[in-house]
Amino acid sequence: MSTILERLEPQVREALEEGHLESLREILAEEHPADISDVLERLEPDQRYEVFQLLDIETQAEVLDRVGQDATRELFVRLPVEEAADLLDELPMDDAVEILTEDVPELKDQLLAAMETEDAAEVQRLMQYPPESAGLLMTEKYVHVGKDLTAAEALQYLQRVDEEVETVSDLYVLDDDNKLIGVFSLRELLRQRPDTRIEEFMETDIVFVLPETDQETVARTVAHYHFMGIPVVDENQIMLGIITVDDVIDVLVEENTEDILRFGAVESDGTDQPYFTIPLFRVLRSRFGWLLLLMVADTLTGTVLRLFDAQLAAVVQLSFYIPLLIGTGGNTGSQTVSTIIRGLAVRDIRFGDIFRVLRRELMGGLLLGIGLSIVAGTRAYIWDGNILLAVTVGFSIVAICTWANVIGALIPMIAHRVGIDAAVVSAPMISTLVDATGLFIYLTIAGLFLAGQMA
Amino acid sequence: MSTILERLEPQVREALEEGHLESLREILAEEHPADISDVLERLEPDQRYEVFQLLDIETQAEVLDRVGQDATRELFVRLPVEEAADLLDELPMDDAVEILTEDVPELKDQLLAAMETEDAAEVQRLMQYPPESAGLLMTEKYVHVGKDLTAAEALQYLQRVDEEVETVSDLYVLDDDNKLIGVFSLRELLRQRPDTRIEEFMETDIVFVLPETDQETVARTVAHYHFMGIPVVDENQIMLGIITVDDVIDVLVEENTEDILRFGAVESDGTDQPYFTIPLFRVLRSRFGWLLLLMVADTLTGTVLRLFDAQLAAVVQLSFYIPLLIGTGGNTGSQTVSTIIRGLAVRDIRFGDIFRVLRRELMGGLLLGIGLSIVAGTRAYIWDGNILLAVTVGFSIVAICTWANVIGALIPMIAHRVGIDAAVVSAPMISTLVDATGLFIYLTIAGLFLAGQMA
Numbered sequence: 001m002s003t004i005l006e007r008l009e010p011q012v013r014e015a016l017e018e019g020h021l022e023s024l025r026e027i028l029a030e031e032h033p034a035d036i037s038d039v040l041e042r043l044e045p046d047q048r049y050e051v052f053q054l055l056d057i058e059t060q061a062e063v064l065d066r067v068g069q070d071a072t073r074e075l076f077v078r079l080p081v082e083e084a085a086d087l088l089d090e091l092p093m094d095d096a097v098e099i100l101t102e103d104v105p106e107l108k109d110q111l112l113a114a115m116e117t118e119d120a121a122e123v124q125r126l127m128q129y130p131p132e133s134a135g136l137l138m139t140e141k142y143v144h145v146g147k148d149l150t151a152a153e154a155l156q157y158l159q160r161v162d163e164e165v166e167t168v169s170d171l172y173v174l175d176d177d178n179k180l181i182g183v184f185s186l187r188e189l190l191r192q193r194p195d196t197r198i199e200e201f202m203e204t205d206i207v208f209v210l211p212e213t214d215q216e217t218v219a220r221t222v223a224h225y226h227f228m229g230i231p232v233v234d235e236n237q238i239m240l241g242i243i244t245v246d247d248v249i250d251v252l253v254e255e256n257t258e259d260i261l262r263f264g265a266v267e268s269d270g271t272d273q274p275y276f277t278i279p280l281f282r283v284l285r286s287r288f289g290w291l292l293l294l295m296v297a298d299t300l301t302g303t304v305l306r307l308f309d310a311q312l313a314a315v316v317q318l319s320f321y322i323p324l325l326i327g328t329g330g331n332t333g334s335q336t337v338s339t340i341i342r343g344l345a346v347r348d349i350r351f352g353d354i355f356r357v358l359r360r361e362l363m364g365g366l367l368l369g370i371g372l373s374i375v376a377g378t379r380a381y382i383w384d385g386n387i388l389l390a391v392t393v394g395f396s397i398v399a400i401c402t403w404a405n406v407i408g409a410l411i412p413m414i415a416h417r418v419g420i421d422a423a424v425v426s427a428p429m430i431s432t433l434v435d436a437t438g439l440f441i442y443l444t445i446a447g448l449f450l451a452g453q454m455a
Numbered sequence: 456m457s458t459i460l461e462r463l464e465p466q467v468r469e470a471l472e473e474g475h476l477e478s479l480r481e482i483l484a485e486e487h488p489a490d491i492s493d494v495l496e497r498l499e500p501d502q503r504y505e506v507f508q509l510l511d512i513e514t515q516a517e518v519l520d521r522v523g524q525d526a527t528r529e530l531f532v533r534l535p536v537e538e539a540a541d542l543l544d545e546l547p548m549d550d551a552v553e554i555l556t557e558d559v560p561e562l563k564d565q566l567l568a569a570m571e572t573e574d575a576a577e578v579q580r581l582m583q584y585p586p587e588s589a590g591l592l593m594t595e596k597y598v599h600v601g602k603d604l605t606a607a608e609a610l611q612y613l614q615r616v617d618e619e620v621e622t623v624s625d626l627y628v629l630d631d632d633n634k635l636i637g638v639f640s641l642r643e644l645l646r647q648r649p650d651t652r653i654e655e656f657m658e659t660d661i662v663f664v665l666p667e668t669d670q671e672t673v674a675r676t677v678a679h680y681h682f683m684g685i686p687v688v689d690e691n692q693i694m695l696g697i698i699t700v701d702d703v704i705d706v707l708v709e710e711n712t713e714d715i716l717r718f719g720a721v722e723s724d725g726t727d728q729p730y731f732t733i734p735l736f737r738v739l740r741s742r743f744g745w746l747l748l749l750m751v752a753d754t755l756t757g758t759v760l761r762l763f764d765a766q767l768a769a770v771v772q773l774s775f776y777i778p779l780l781i782g783t784g785g786n787t788g789s790q791t792v793s794t795i796i797r798g799l800a801v802r803d804i805r806f807g808d809i810f811r812v813l814r815r816e817l818m819g820g821l822l823l824g825i826g827l828s829i830v831a832g833t834r835a836y837i838w839d840g841n842i843l844l845a846v847t848v849g850f851s852i853v854a855i856c857t858w859a860n861v862i863g864a865l866i867p868m869i870a871h872r873v874g875i876d877a878a879v880v881s882a883p884m885i886s887t888l889v890d891a892t893g894l895f896i897y898l899t900i901a902g903l904f905l906a907g908q909m910a
Contacts, residue, residue, distance in 0.1 A: 030660065034680045065681075159645050168642050169624055169683075186641060187623050190614050205485065223708050224521075225489045226701040228624075228683070245700055246681040249707065253678050256711040257797040263718055264793025264882060265786060275798035276811065284819055287790050288826055294786050295827055299834060301778035312774065319767065319774045323756035323781055323890050330785070331720060331749050331883040335742050338719025342712045343730035353731075360735060367739055372750055379754060427719060427882035428786040435778050 004035045012039050016047055025054040033062030041067055041274055045074040061090040064099070070277050072103040081107075085114035092139045092166055093119060094247065097126045134218045135211030137251070138232045138241035141165045144172045145198060147182060152194035158186070167244050169228040173202050180206060180231055180239045208233045211240055218243055219251040220347070258423070259345075263338065265290045265426040294428055300436035301326075308443040315450055317384050321393050322439065324376065329400040329438040330431030332368060336361055336408030337430050341422045344412065351417045357409050365405025369398035392449045396442040403441065404434045459490045467494050471502055480509040488517035496522055496729055500529040516545040519554070525732050527558040536562075540569035547594045547621055548577045549702065556582060589673045590666030592706070593687045593696035596620045599627045600653060602637060607649035613641070622699050624683040628657050635661060635686055635694045663688045666695055673698055674706040675802070713878070714800075718793070720745045720881040749883055755891035756781075763898040770905055772839050776848050777894065779831065784855040784893040785886030787823060791816055791863030792885050799867065799877045806872045812864050820860025824853035847904045851897040858896065859889045 008031060015024035028036055040048045040063060052060060052075055064072060076084055088096045088111060100108045100123060112120045122140050129135025141164050145154050158168055171189065173182035182202030192201055208231045209218050222230050222245065232240045267286040305312065312318055343349035349357060377394030381387060408430050412422035463486060470479035483491055495503045495518060507515060507530055519527060531539055543551045543566060555563045555578060567575045577595050584590025596619050600609050613623055628637035637657030647656055663686045664673050677685050677700065684699045722741040760767065767774055798804035804812060832849030836842060863885050867877040
């Protein structure tokens with residue numbers, strides 16, 4: 001994949017510089033839209049538009065499905081309205097909705113007016129669904145037949161199906177009220193004798209989603225059942241559309257990268273912008289908010305230290321272990337958070353399991369803490385030769401690891417329960433939470449063991 | 456999905472307790488294998504085996520494709536060899552390989568001897584490929600035709616294709632030496648006039664992978680091109696097999712959850728074990744190693760603090776800002792790491808971009824640091840009323856954020872370059888690295904500004 005890009009990008013740039021547009025048109029006609037979109041992403045807006053204009057409308061549509069938000073935007077603001085509307089007509093309507101609502105919202109009304117009436121109506125229906133919902137991923141263009149057709153008739157019908165229909169892998173059986181009553185695969189159809197009626201072999205136990213269903217749930221359902229697509233129906237099982245497996249894959253890739261960003265405490269803006277194309281200022285704005293919040297929370301550590309400043313002054317070595325202890329607490333908590341987020345994501349864990357989870361993590365934190373405290377305590381004794389300080393460090397690690405493990409399990413589970421994506425509970429958040437509480441635990445234990453030395 | 460489980464699990468448990476196995480058999484015959492496997496996962500090993508025995512062999516095969524490693528293992532050690540071998544024959548061979556090499560390696564020879572000769576030979580060929588490679592995901596059962604067939608002949612041929620073939624969405628055209636020379640979709644085939652020869656409409660510009668290709672690259676390629684599957688060929692373009700989209704989705708889900716675990720510094724064992732079924736001891740073993748390593752690295756902070764103990768004793772308030780400063784450094788570094796890991800994963804960033812990346816992150820860290828230092832410096836001045844201390848804190852934050860940003864970009868890029876998954880560079884690792892270096896920066900700056908107060 002990258003090798004195609006490495007060959008194609010210089011080719012395109014050279015042809016642009018030398019003005020060989022006709023030969024560039026021929027070169028591009030041979031390339032896959034996915035690769036063309038990679039090159040376009042790396043060009044300057046004006047060059048990008050120039051190259052885009054060399055593509056036929058089908059390729060343009062496929063390219064648009066793949067380039068990031070900024071590139072899409074910059075192409076659309078340059079395109080004449082009529083051309084842009086024709087292009088939207090060419091796209092699957094779920095992609096058209098994404099462009100109209102997220103990429104160029106200010107052109108929405110103008111473009112809708114210029115689109116084909118039927119497509120514009122579909123777009124307007126789809127636009128009513130909530131963000132990241134099944135309704136926004138679905139297309140109304142799918143293959144449906146009546147249950148009384150024979151296999152031969154269905155096959156004949158398939159040969160005449162509109163090119164705009166994205167997939168014919170699964171065929172849906174609707175009754176006269178458009179209620180979904182069956183489904184069968186093209187492959188099953190091929191196996192049937194020509195005069196078999198669809199009703200005889202269609203599957204009637206149908207897995208479907210509602211248009212309000214969250215896109216991550218849709219993706220997990222399709223992954224779970226190994227489907228090629230999934231129907232979307234309303235509460236009366238009236239068929240609304242289908243979601244195809246390529247959109248599901250896009251969702252999985254998007255959620256994956258979103259989770260990594262969130263876990264590192266970077267606000268993901270839900271777009272698929274390439275690293276270098278996001279203006280630095282926009283990145284910093286989204287990062288600064290989190291950092292500031294965490295830093296303000298971390299000023300609590302100062303308060304805790306002030307509270308114990310007499311002890312710290314009396315036993316100077318106490319302060320040498322502060323970074324080690326809160327670091328270990330933060331690391332333990334981060335591990336637990338990532339385990340719990342994974343468990344919630346793949347549905348191994350439900351909120352009802354909370355006590356089992358807490359018991360398990362409590363026990364786990366205790367055992368990890370005991371193991372680590374033996375190493376750290378011994379090290380402290382060798383270093384400072386103060387047995388009571390070594391015991392303080394040891395007990396503190398046990399207490400802090402246990403506490404970090406419990407907090408690291410509790411917070412993502414509560415977030416999940418109240419409907420927040422558990423992945424917003426980032427490693428930095430847990431580290432920061434454990435900083436102040438861990439210090440408090442450490443210095444309290446120090447007060448118990450080292451009281452004699454502090455007098 | 457979860458609602459089906461909530462209904463089905465009690466039903467199964469009740470039928471088991473009351474010994475109503477025949478009615479349980481009927482209930483299960485109506486359910487989707489994906490849901491049955493969810494229930495099996497939650498049963499005790501003996502009950503699981505009892506229920507598994509009630510399923511027909513096709514359902515057994517589909518269930519095995521979905522349950523975790525421990526459940527698969529415990530079923531296989533209970534199954535008579537002949538039944539186990541029949542079941543393996545029923546599975547796609549890539550799944551059989553996974554079971555034989557990862558789940559029950561000690562039964563491998565015995566089971567291979569009992570399998571059908573042809574399937575056993577396929578398994579042995581596939582087993583030679585490296586872990587997590589395309590070769591282990593592929594199946595040798597795909598539809599291939601010669602280029603001289605007509606559309607009508609190809610369609611007829613399709614109707615007789617073996618049931619074991621997983622998918623017929625894409626058809627592959629091979630020459631007499633089994634070299635891959637074309638591909639077309641079933642859908643395109645349906646559109647052709649009956650007497651059109653395949654050669655006339657097949658696509659000859661084929662995207663393929665080699666058997667050694669990493670599974671994540673395979674998944675990203677399929678996602679990139681919106682394919683339903685991808686052919687695997689050797690270096691002479693001889694066709695070896697295909698990888699289907701359901702395996703690609705499994706890889707994406709697996710890599711996603713693996714990345715979350717790794718980023719939290721939990722060693723993922725590459726299996727898809729549900730949270731509660733992993734023995735606590737195994738979890739702790741994999742977590743303890745990382746924690747110990749990070750803790751030992753963090754004892755460096757003690758050394759740094761000892762180095763500066765005169766300053767710390769002279770200006771006691773210096774120590775109050777230690778957790779805040781290293782916390783902010785760790786958070787900034789974690790953000791950068793997650794951004795870079797995402798960029799590398801979706802291939803926005805290549806190693807060759809390293810200087811552009813470093814320049815961008817250096818500038819970003821500087822600006823973030825300046826912003827945060829204004830807040831933290833003001834806060835320090837209000838709190839301690841020591842302008843030089845406030846300036847020390849401010850400058851330190853700028854330096855630490857810049858440093859953390861650069862380190863957070865550099866390390867995952869180097870890891871990626873030397874062939875290590877960038878996601879092993881976890882948030883805890885960066886935090887720990889920044890702890891000691893951040894302290895050093897802070898106390899050095901303190902030495903410059905506060906020299907007068909330390910005398």
